[in-house]
Amino acid sequence: MLLDVIRRRRSIRRYTDQPVSDEQIRAMLEAAMAAPTANNSQPWHFIVVRDAELRRRLAQVHNWASMCEQAPVVFVVCGESAHKHWIEDTSAATENLLLEAVAQGLGGVWIGIRGGSEEKVRRILGIPETMGVLCLVAIGHPAEEKEPRTQYDERKVHYERF
Numbered sequence: 001m002l003l004d005v006i007r008r009r010r011s012i013r014r015y016t017d018q019p020v021s022d023e024q025i026r027a028m029l030e031a032a033m034a035a036p037t038a039n040n041s042q043p044w045h046f047i048v049v050r051d052a053e054l055r056r057r058l059a060q061v062h063n064w065a066s067m068c069e070q071a072p073v074v075f076v077v078c079g080e081s082a083h084k085h086w087i088e089d090t091s092a093a094t095e096n097l098l099l100e101a102v103a104q105g106l107g108g109v110w111i112g113i114r115g116g117s118e119e120k121v122r123r124i125l126g127i128p129e130t131m132g133v134l135c136l137v138a139i140g141h142p143a144e145e146k147e148p149r150t151q152y153d154e155r156k157v158h159y160e161r162f
Contacts, residue, residue: 005103007148012107013067015140020073024104028075028139031100035092038085044093047076047125054124058136061120065111071138076125081132090134097137107142110135 029046037043049055050073058076059069068074077094079086094110101108113121118133127133 004148005099007150009098009102010107010146010149011109012140012142012144012146013109013138014143015067015071015107015138016143018072018141020106020139020141024101024106025073027104028097028100032075032077032093032097035089035096037089037092038083041080041083041085041089043080043083043086044090045078045080045131047078047127049074049076049125057124058121061113061117061124061136065117065136067109067138068111068136071108071140073139075137075139076121076127077134077137078127078131079134081130086132087134090132094135094137101139105141106139107144108137108139110137 025048029048032046033042033044049058049068052069055071055074056069058074059066075097077090077097079090083089098108098110113133113135121127121133121136122129122131
């Protein structure tokens, strides 16, 4: 059931050294690209980073990116910044990617890159100025376990009017 996968999606920051297969990477990318986009613009681009040195450099772009060095694969989610809704569209794609990772028994974490760290990632990977960098997504076989959960809060639900 989809809700079970959603509840199991937790931020996993520690990974085993087991590699992520080409087939798993392809499935996550297919899930990402199944996301909705404004006017079906599909402004996304994904950089799949497996190279250890590049992952080490990405891990240093800010304090919360350190897990990129250990993760066997890091997805860099970019969007064509000329598209008005590239941030929303690539965000939907990123969540789909994370949910597919969970469905495959993998773990991952969304690492926001907007702001000052965006330029660092752009330089490391040669990303053109016409692309915005939304996030890094570190993925691997989990070396930690977290309980499934929901964060449902009835106080934040409003019907008809605020």
